[in-house]
Amino acid sequence: MLPQQPEDRLARLRGPASPEPYTARKITALTANPACARRAVLDAAGVDKALLATRIGFEPRFGQSPFALTRGQAFETLVAWGGYAELVSLLRTELAVPVTEAAVADLTEVAGNSAPAVRARETQRLLERIAAGDEDRLILGHPMLTLDVAGRTAFLEPDALTHRIGGRFYAVEIRSFPAIDGQADPARTAEAVKQAAVHVIALRQAFHRAGLPPEAVADEFLLICPKDFSNRPYGRLLDLRQELDAVEFQLGRLRRAADLTETLPADASFDLAEDSAGSPVRDAGELDASVGALEAAYSPSCLSFCEMSRYCRQEAETAGEPARLGSGVRNDLPGIGSTRTALGLIDGTVEPEPEQAEIAELLRTAARLRDLRGGGAA
C-alpha cells in the first residue's frame, strides 16, 4: 500500500478536479516511453493532459478517427453476431474446441446496469465460479477487470475471454485491421499485444484476489482480425511473455511515480480548475513552469499517442536535443545532450570531456567525409 503522504502530493498537484481514469491505452503509452517522468507523473496524478496542453498553448492535434472507431465497432458486432457464432466457429476450427462447448456469458451489463464497478463485481464472481468448476463458459463477452495503478483502480475491458483451450483462460482482442495471408500490420499488432498484456495482468490479479493460481491465465492471447479482404474473422494465438514483463515492470515503476514528484518545486501545480468568474486559477506561466520542471524523454513517436507531445517537441527543439531528430540520431550521439555540443565538437569550439573523446573523433571523421563529398547535399 502506498504511504499516505505522496498520494496526497499527487492529489494536490491535480487540484480539486476529479482524477482522469486509467485506461489500457494510457498504461501501454507509458510502456512505449518508459523514461518519461512527465507523462508518468501527470497520469499518476490523473491530470487531464489534453486540457493541460491546451492551457499552455499546445492544443493536441490528434484523436481517434471516427471512421476507424466505427469500423472497429462494426467488426466487433460481426464477431459477436448470433451469440458469438463467428467466434465459436473460429475457436472450433482453429483451436480444436469441441462442439459440445458453447456456453456464453455477456457481461456488457448486469440486469440493465452497466456501471463499471457492478460489472467488475459480476465478472469476478463468474470467474471464481468457473475456476471452481461450478459453471462452464466458453466465452465471456466484455468482462470488466480492475487493476491497481499507482494506488488507483483502473477499469479495463477486454473484448472477450475464453478458457476452453487446454483448460486455461485466454484474453481475446478483436481488432479491425486485416490479416492478409496471415500477416497483419506489425505496429498495430504490437499495440494490441501491449493492451492484451495489461488485460492479462489484470486477470491474474483477479485470480490472485480469488485465491486461485495465476498460472491458469495463459501467457498467450487470441488476436482476432478480418481475414484477407473479407469480413470473416481470423484468429491466432500470440505470445505475450516479453510484453508481460515490460508492462509489469512499468506498473512497478508507476507506483514510484509519487517519488518522481519530489524533484518538483514546492509551488508546482497542475490545477486546471476555474474560479467562479470562469478564469483559470493558475495562469499558463505557472502551469508551464510546473510541466517544465518534470523531466521528459521526447522522441518523435510520442506525437502519435501523447497529448503533451507538441509541448515536449518544442522544448526538445529549443534545447537542441538530438532526440528531436529521431531515435537514430539520439543513438548516434551517446552522451551528448545537445546538437549544439555536437557541432561544437566538430569545429573544435567545444573541448570534449574525457568520456566524449571517442564520439568526438567519430563526429570529426564523419564531418571530414561529408566535406570530401562536396560539402553540400551529401
Added chain:
Amino acid sequence: MAESLEELEARMTALRGAVRGALRARDKAALARSRSELRAAEAAWHTVLGVAPDTHPAAPDPAQAVPIREQAVPVREQVHRALALLGAPASPKLISSVHEAFFHGPLVVPQLAALRRDEERAALAQGSAGAVAQARRYHICAALTHDRLAPARGLLALSTWPLERRVLGPLGPRTDFLTHAGRLAEHAERLRVSGCAPSESGGRLLRRFALNIPGAHEDEHEEPEPGRIIAAVRTEAAMHGAADDRQRTETAARARAQLSSAQQLFGVATLGVVRRGTEA
C-alpha cells in the same frame, strides 16, 4: 352509422392527435393508418351532417383501401411475423434482416429497440397484472436471463411463447442461434418446394448461419443447401439439448414461482435488481 355528430367530432380530434403523434414519431405505418381512419371519420361526419363529402379528399374507396392496409402493417405486427418465423428470442437487427429477406423490406432497428419499452408501458397501463396477457392477442416482450430473471440485453420475444423458450441460460445464445438457423432453413426449403426463388438477401442470411454450424456448409462460394443446414442444426442441437433443457425448465419454474405475470413478460425491473445486487 351509429355514431352521433359529437362522437364523430371527438373521434376526429383524437385521430388528428394521432396523426400529429405519428408524424412526430416518424412512424409511417401509424401515420398512414391514422390518416385513412381520419378520412373515413370525416366522410362519416359529412354523411351525418347531410353534406356531400366531395369537396374533401375522397373517402377511401374500397379498391384503394387494400394497398394502403397492406403497406400499413403496424411495426409490432411485422416484428411478430419475423419472430414467429425465427422461433426464438432475437435481436432487433436480426429481426430486421429476416424481415428484409423473407417479407417486405428491412425494419428500422432503433424503432424496434424502442418497441419493447412501449409494449411494457402499454401492458402496465392496462392495469391489473392478471389482465395483461389477455388484453392483447400478443405482446412483444423480453427474454429473461437465467440468473437474475432480468430482461436480457437487446432481445425481443413473443408473449405467446412458453417461458421455457424465453429464458436465456449460458447455452441459450447458441441454442437460439441454432433454432434461428433451423427455422430459416425450413422456411427456405418450403419456398423452394413451392417454386419461389429465395431472395438474394435471404440466401446471404442463410449462408451466414450455415458457415457457423459445423457440417452445414462446405464451400464458401456455393449456395447453402437448406436440407444440409437442417441436418447439421439437429446434430449440434442434440449435443446441447439435455443441459439446455434442464436449465430452461428450472429457470422457467423459478420465474413462475417468483414473478408476477407482467414480470414474467418483461423481466424484473432494474431497480429491484440493483437492490438485490447490493444486498448480495
